[in-house]
Amino acid sequence: MNAQSVLAKYSRHIRNRLLFIALVMIGIVVVGMVAIVSGAAGIGYRDVIAVFSGSADAATNQIVMQIRMPRVLAALLAGFALSVSGAVMQSILRNPLASPFTLGISGAAAFGAAFAIVVLGAGSMVDAGSLYQDAAASTRNGLLMRLGDRYLIMGSAFVFSLASTFFILAIARYRGVTPEVMVLSGIAIGSLFSAGVSAMQFLATEAELAAIVFWMFGDLGRASWQEVSVLALVMVPVWLFFTVMSWNYKALQSGDEYAQSLGVNPFRIRLFGMLVASLATAVVVSFYGIIAFVGLVVPHIVRRFIGGDETFLIPAAALFGALFLLLSDTVARTLFSPVILPVGILTSFIGAPLFLFLLLRGLGKSYWN
Secondary structure, eight states, X not given: OOHHHHHHHHHHHHHHHHHHHHHHHHHHHHHHHHHHHOSTTOOOHHHHHHHHHTOSOHHHHHHIIIIIHHHHHHHHHHHHXXXXXXXXXXXXXXXXXXXXXXXXXXXXXXXXXXXXXXXXXXXXXXXXXXXXXXXXXXXXXXXXXXXXXXXXXXXXXXXXXXXXXXXXXXXXXXXOOOHXXXXXXXXXXXXXXXXXXXXXXXXXXXXXXXXXXXXXXXXXXXXXXXXXXXXHHHHHHHHHHHHHHHHHHHHHTTOHHXXXXXXXXXXXXXXXXXXXXXXXXXXXXXXXXXXXXXXHHHHHHHHHHHOSOHHHHHHHHHHHHHHHHHXXXXXXXXXXXXXOOOHHXXXXXXHHHHHHXXXXXXXXXXXXX
């Protein structure tokens, strides 16, 4: 094979990767438009145009701008954060099972929420039944609890998820930052926090138990503009950091010794990569609860289409994760309308068999190709 044919093959490979990213971006726009008009309120595309042109009535404007738009943007940003975090964790740990969910970060956030509900007294219910009603019928934007209780739960979940990350990093620092140590530490800490959640459920009253269960479902119905703004402010520096570091992650794929020969410090790369990925995950789960399998499955799906080059994998996984979660949430809202299914349940139903399918298709053999 001469140099010209190799160059042509490489150029075609790059075009295919860029085409995949472009198709995903188009899919985000299309699904986003469908998501805005989907629901029991009967809003059409003309109504949405009227909202943006300023000629819509107050009720339509309230539904589109205060309920559906924040939910669509929350799905995009949450899927973006979980997927890019999963892709980075799998790359720097060289482990196809690494993800925020399997490393125990989501479990730590669940314990933090349960702790706030049971110990800090944030379990007072407003209307448990409203969780499953159409968000368009609620002027409270899908809030399950009083606003102060809600932010107390989110703050506690955020603190415990970050605490679990620092604990994993401390163990890795003590034993040496190797992929095996970090993965096994995450699994052990996840099991510990899972036991803690079970203990909180055992000690909780009926109202507190219902609050814990509803929070752990993983629901985007409680999205608001304030949370979307915070998540966007977090994800911009996270995105820039991962983009700048993508070459270093690529160097790690050939082994630590090879990376060191290129001037890359594997310890620092893994340390800061885990920390930033955990921060992004912690914000998402503290706002919306546990949304499982997005960070685990999406990077594998993208990798089968475009390969394992982090220069393309990280942006492609982030965009495809945003599309995946938005599509899942749209289906969850319309599948049993007017009853709304929490998106965390749907992603688990989709993610578990999909991951088994990828595993049976030789995930472990082709993972680093």
